[in-house]
Amino acid sequence: MKAEPILKVENLTKHFGGVTAVLNVSFELRQGEFLGIIGPNGSGKTTLVNLITGFVKPDSGRVTYSGKNITGKMPYTIAGHGISRTFQMVRLFYNLPAFKNLIIPLSSPRVKKLRGGEYGERDDVAVDLLDDMGFERDSFVPYKMAGSLPHGYLKRLDLARAMALRPNLLILDELFSGMAMSEVASTLPLIEKFNAEGITVIMIEHRLRELFRVVDRIFVLNFGEKIAEGVPQEVMNSDAVKKAYLGSEVEEI
Amino acid sequence: MVNLRNLKKGSRLADRDTSYRKKRLDRGIKVRADTLFAISSHREIFYLLLPRVVPVVALLVLPLLLTGYWGKVLVFACMYGLLALSWDFLASCGLFSLGQALFFGFGAYVAGILSYYLHWTPAITLPIATLVGGLLSAAFLCPVVRLRGVYFAMVTLMLPMLLMKMIETTELVGGGHGLSALAPFHNEWIARYLAVVAFLACLFGFRRLINEDYGLVLKAIRDDDRAVMSAAINIYWRKIQALFIAGAVGSFAGAFMTHHYQFVGMSAFALDYSILPIAAAALGGPGTFAGAALGSMILVPLSESLRALGGLRIALYCIILIASVIVLPEGIFHYMERKYHQFEKLVKVG
Secondary structure (H helix, E strand, C coil): CCCCEEEEEEEEEEEECCEEEEEEEEEEEECCCEEEEECCCCCCHHHHHHHHHCCCCCCEEEEEECCEECCCCCHHHHHHCCEEECCCCCCCCCCCEHHHHCHHHHCCHHHHHHCCCCCCCHHHHHHHHHHHCCCCCCCCHHHCEHHHCCHHHHHHHHHHHHHHCCCCEEEEECCCCCCCHHHHHHHHHHHHHHHHCCCEEEEECCCHHHHHHHCCEEEEEECCEEEEEECHHHHHHCHHHHHHHHHHHHHHC | CCCHHHHHHHHHHHHHCCCEEEEECCECCECCCCCCECCCCHHHHHHHHHHHHHHHHHHHHHHHHCCHHHHHHHHHHHHHHHHHHHHHHHHHCCCCCCCHHHHHHHHHHHHHHHHHHHCCCHHHHHHHHHHHHHHHHHHHHHHHCCCCCHHHHHHHHHHHHHHHHHHHHHCHHHHHHCEECCCCCCCHHHHHHHHHHHHHHHHHHHHHHHHCHHHHHHHHHHHCHHHHHCCCCCHHHHHHHHHHHHHHHHHHHHHHHHHHHCEECHHHHCCHHHHHHHHHHHHHCCCCCHHHHHHHHHHHHHHHHHHHHCCHHHHHHHHHHHHHHHHCCCCHHHHHHHHHHCCEEEEECC
């Protein structure tokens, strides 16, 4: 009875020289699902995102998105299909005002098509979106140069940039790293809202407490391999995960 | 310019009399962003229009005043200005070109060939050379749009040299002797005003374009091309379009000079045409187009007036360039713009 998976990753593998970044990773994602990916530093989470979004070409394996083979396609082609991502190290246009950052995705062929070739008032759309992200419309913040904004705002601007593309699948690569608790608390409901509106979300995160509250399912990467998958409680109780990831950290705490 | 003496007097008045305070002229005009203006009086319109109208009027009047040699220098300055604008346009989307001579040479040779072999007049060769030159530039550089920074620059530096040597060794299109006795412009006045108007049109056109959505995408590519890619925009196609635009502008300058000299030779691919525009942009301040335009309007007449010094000319020229880069690394235009926005007026308090 399950719906066709929207994203299907099969045996994805990537080596960088002698280092195996991602090894034989397979998973499926249904429309509207909220998936968390966790793993220790250097376990291949970001590489996996780069492989899916086309920034890195896989050595072998296959990525299928709503029936289309997108393995090794150019990043802009993949983004055009509706897969949008944020970057762990935010990538923004620092020499443009914050709201102008959103004009870039808003003027992409994909959004033009979705909006029916409708022109104009794109600045308004951009400011609206930023307003939702906590850039108050009546303050100076949305109109400031992106380069002059503090880190927490940059992270949310990156999220807004990803959302401006009107994605079907949103991939968040450590969105909360470097964010203040209050910012996390105000951003998390937003992401839940996007998910509730039908956007499929993949979230890579080190803040497990926040992650577990929102995800339907998680899987754990260690040294590029998937070592566990399931609902958060089950996964965290599995021995492999405790040993590879949580065990050491819990002891330290 | 706002009357400086009154301003000085005014600031003393503000020191003495506490019922006045100083207020920057641009405050109140700028709303939130640098690009949004709210104009509420004629004075503010004047304040905003002055720096835009003065250079336009000056450039339109100058061809009438300057005759003979200095008239030619003005035309020359406009053509170098076009090359500098074309360089600045590419730079603003992250493509650093060391080969403006490539664009110049393409235009020069296309116009030269059409004029020499087909005897077409400048009225036909100029538009064709502009278009074909743009296409050739984009076609020659499209294999390397994936390269960035210094790698792209190296290729652009090589290509004009390569074409120069090709023409020399194959003896095609005139070889080392070039093509001479080409059709001149029918009317010197038309030619002069064509140069000035093309220069102004390019300057204001580029300034407009770069703030449109189209230009924003180009600027964004310079800031972070991966973020542009993840916004579902084909950056390579955009870069090729930018190369076409910049190439067409450079080619127009080349084609114009071909008919101006009534000659085209290998010197159209000379390094001068690559380096001088960059020097002009660096002197004037890159990234604004106005800086590149201003720089070429200063450098070309300067280099001509130093001609009397003979061999020392180049040395002095270099010293001026180095000094300007050290003293004013932001460029003359940025400096002037900043100062202009810092003009203050007195406002009665309460």
